[in-house]
Amino acid sequence: MAKKNISRRKFLVRGGLGTAGVLAVGTYLFRNPLRRKILEQVDSGEARYLGGGMEPxxxxxxxxxxxxxxHSPKVEMGQGTFTGLAQMAADELEVGMNQISVVHAASMSGNMDKxxxxxxxxxxxxxxxxxxxxATMREMLKLEAGKKSGFPVxxxxxxxxxxNLGRTTMTYxxxxxxxxxxxVPDAPGLKSLDAYKFVGKPIPRVDLNAKVFGEPIFGLDAQMPDMLYGAVVRPTKIGAKYVSANTSKADAMPGVVKVILEDDFVGVIADSFxxxxxxxxxxxxTWEVSQSWQTSDIREMTKVGKGDAFVLQKEGEDLSTEDGLIQMEFTSxxxxxxxxxPNGVVAAVDGDSVTLKLSTQVVALTRKEVAKRLNIDEENVNVIPTFLGGGFGRRLHTPHAVQAAVMSKAVGKPVKYFFSRKEEFQHDLFRPPTHHQLKAKLTDDGHIxxxxxxxxxxxxxxxxxMVPGFLHTVLGTDVGAIRGGFCHYGAIPNLRTVSWHVELPFATSWWRSLGLLANTFAWESFMDELAVRAGKNPVAFRLAHIQDDEKGxxxxxxxxxAxxxxGYQDQAVNGRAMGFAASTDAGTPCAQVAQVSIESNEIIVHKVTCAMDPGIAVNPDQVRAQCEGAITMGMSATLYEKMDVVDGELTPTIYGPYRMALMKHAPKEIDVVLLQGMDKPGAVGEPPLGPIGAAIANAVFRLTGNRLTDLPLTLV
Structure with a gap:
């Protein structure tokens, strides 16, 4: 494609900072008030597309x-993105939904999200x-039709x-x-929303058939001709450092093609998994282990006061030393x-070229890391994304792609390498534990x-x-841990929120909604307690502390x-009670009511009512499905999920002992109400995960009179 009209192709370059710009500017701004403004903008979720290849x-x-x-630069990991993108494109392209399909853009296509x-x-x-x-593609086709037919555009x-060319037509x-x-013409005007035929409609998913009929579309399905299989030796102890290895037994085993010893890993290539x-x-x-960690050690390290503090919000006076404070602590x-x-990849190295097929959320980063390790140009690495059998942040880092590429280069054939279930659990990038201290003072008339x-x-x-460690120094805190940490009750005259960042001896990282679930559990459980202490209805109590600005x-x-x-009521009826909670994440407010009972000393969630304002719902069914999925995942984390550290090992390492919500535990009904408080789409996938933990805990309080403060919730 000839590079013509280059200046016109800049029509998609947006003004403003965007998330990347905010972080870059932050490197020059070390004063805390400016840091707080930056972090508030990052937390708002107003992220713009940062990819390249902006040619139709x-x-x-x-x-x-x-x-x-x-060719989508965003990957499909079950969230329904492909369907929403197809709807948006079809409306402006003037094609039917049966005429458009969506595939993952390979990195060599030039359409890659940075x-x-x-x-x-x-x-x-x-x-x-x-x-x-x-819309530009549509106009390009019209211009070309004019050249071929002579008909006025x-x-x-x-x-x-x-x-339509008058008496005849031409297909695209x-x-x-x-x-x-x-x-390439100047960017045309877009249609009005009421002129769209597909946006805003519950269109069936475009990837439905492939998944229903079990087509080989996931990373674990990926194949290449003449493929071998790889495995990597991993330690079981936290902080274990490689010292040496004796590979003589492995070298002589049937099916083994080669054993490789790298500075950072030991790999095996064989003819079968x-x-x-x-x-x-x-x-x-031989591994060197400096300390045998226990869960108690990790909990102690994570306590408020043990790390680096940063004040996120600071309004009015500090009344923390006054008498009559209400204080509570929470943990996750x-x-x-x-x-x-599980994570997996197929890598094929051919001279200075590499092809990779894998489930990844970071195509550009995977390409960059493989190129760096093999000392080749990034343009020579073609990353072909597959559908993801669950992402949730786990596939935001894919070092196994580097290992597979190294193994492929060593044997001159494609190598498929994927984690065992034990490896997936033991070498996860975990959701970090948290500790919360809250304190408040009420006025005589029951206000905060x-x-x-x-x-x-x-x-x-x-x-x-994706986020280098030096940004902790730049911004003063972790941009992920603060999700849900900002107090959205703006009508409180004296307010402090403080983020403490600690370093743990193992990797923790992105988990769906980042800090939202734990922070909202603490915030909204405490707000419920304050409403009880004030003698107020918890819904009315919350509404009284929200400002009347646009966000409020x-x-x-x-x-x-919600x-x-x-039909929220504040008292238990016939053994069931309702709990209320709300949060705002990435600019999307969400409120939930959980209806709960206790049977045989087990917490049962019967129904969840969710109201959310994501702006324009491109596909309402898709948005409701995201709410249902996030609520169920949040409920699972609230009632069942946790990892422990025993004698230096992370455990459990298999489903079953690692308890999760099963189908029988899911609410019989999840009722979703969608509001449209802005004229553009907002965040959907993570905001509904915020309120569910506190909503369940608040319902349990109304049944038992006991305030549960630790996740997962456990009845004594």
Whole structure:
């Protein structure tokens, strides 16, 4: 494709800082008030698309049978992104939903996201650029039709992938045939929302058939001709350092092709997965372990006051030393991602070229790390993403791709390497444990005069593959741990929120919603306690402490909608009680009511009512499904999930002992109410995970009179 009209191709370059710009500017701003402003903007979730390749022909492929293939820079990990993107593109391209399909863009296609798929911004981040790209592609096709037919462009109409030329029509396929030099016009105006046929409608998922019929579309399914299998020796102890290895037994085992000793890993390549695993177990590795950690050690390290403190919010006076303070503490444990599909990759190294097929949320980062390890140009590494059998942040770092590439280079053949379930649990990048201290003072008439929340967490975003550790020094805290940490009750005259960052002896990182679940559990459980102490209805109590600005009005609306839809009542009836909680994450407010009972000393969640304002719901069914999934995942973390550290080992390492919510535990009903408080799509995938923990705990309080303060919730 000839590079013409370069200046016109800048039509998608946006003004403003965006998330990356905010972080870059932060390197020059060390004063805390400015830091707080930066962190507040990052926490708002207003992330813009940071990818390159902003030429329509890199995104859209016209096939000979007049179909359109959209090459998506965002990966599909079950959240329904492909369907929403297809709806947005189809409306501006003037094609039917049966005429458009979506595939993952390989890194060599030129259409690659420089950031990742995560942060609940796939739809919202592409809302503007994708529609403009589609509209521009439509106009490019019209211009080309004019060149081929001589018909005036301004008299053309377009529908169902065909351009009407008066007495005749031309399909997009006919127009695109043999075109190598496209004219790119100025960005056209977009349609009004009421002119869209697909956006805002519950369109069936475009990836439904492949998943229902079990097509080989996931990373674990990936194959390459003449493929071998790899395995990597991993320690079981936290902090273990490799000293030496005796590979003589493994070298002589049937099926083993080669054993490699690298500075940072020991790998086995064999003719089957079983042979590779057996040889791996036969390698005698000497590890150096400095300390045998226990869960109690980790909990002690995570306590408020043990790390680096940063004041996120500071309003009015500090009344923490006054008499009459109400004080409570809350904790949450280590949590695993526990996604169904373990991490895996197929890598093929051919000279200075590499091809990788894998489930990843970070195509660009994977490409960069493989190129660096093999000392080749990034352009020579082609990362082909697959569907993800669960992501939740686990696939935001994929060092196994580097290991597979190294093994492939060593044997000159493609190598498939994937984690065993034990490895997936033991070498996860865990959700860090947290500790919270809250204190407040009420006025005589039952309003909050003073509120402070100190919360401590290990790394969430900082020191992960995408966010270098030096940003902790720049910003003063972890941009992931603070999710949900900001108090959204703005009508409190004296307020403090303080983030404490601690370093743990093992890797912790991104987990769906980052710090939102734990922070909201503490905030909203404490707000419920304050409402009880004040003698107020918990819904009315919350509404009384929210400002009437734009954010406040949207939050009030979802709180009222959830309470009304659920018929919220503050007393237990017939052995069931309701608990209320609300949060705002990435700019999306959400409120939930959980209806709970206790049977045989077990907490049973019967129904959850969720009200959320994500702005424009591109696909309402998709948004509701995200709410249902997030609520169920949050419920699982609230009632069951935790990892322990025993004698220096992370445990458990298999489903079953690692308890999770099963189908029988899921609420019989999840009722979702969607509001539209802004004229663009907002975050969807993570915000509904915020309130559920506190909503369940608050319901349990109404049944038992006991305030449960530790996750997972356990009845004494």
């Amino acid at each position: 022909m890199l995104w859209f492929e016209i096939t000979k049978v007049n179909k359109v293939i959209l 950031f990742a798929t995560g942060g609940s911004n796939s739809i919202s981040g592409l809302w503007q650029p994708l529609r403009e790209l589609a 301004d008299e053309m109409t377009v529908a169902n992938g065909e351009v 396929a006919e127009i695109a045939e043999n075109v190598t030099d496209w004219e 079983t042979a590779a695993e057996r040889a791996k177990e036969a390698i005698e590795v 444990p280590l949590g695993a991602h526990a996604q169904l599909e 005069a003073y509120l402070q929340h100190d919360f401590s967490s290990g790394d969430v975003a900082i020191d992960a593959a 009005k949207r939050l009030k609306a979802v709180i009222q909608a 309470a009304d839809k659920a």
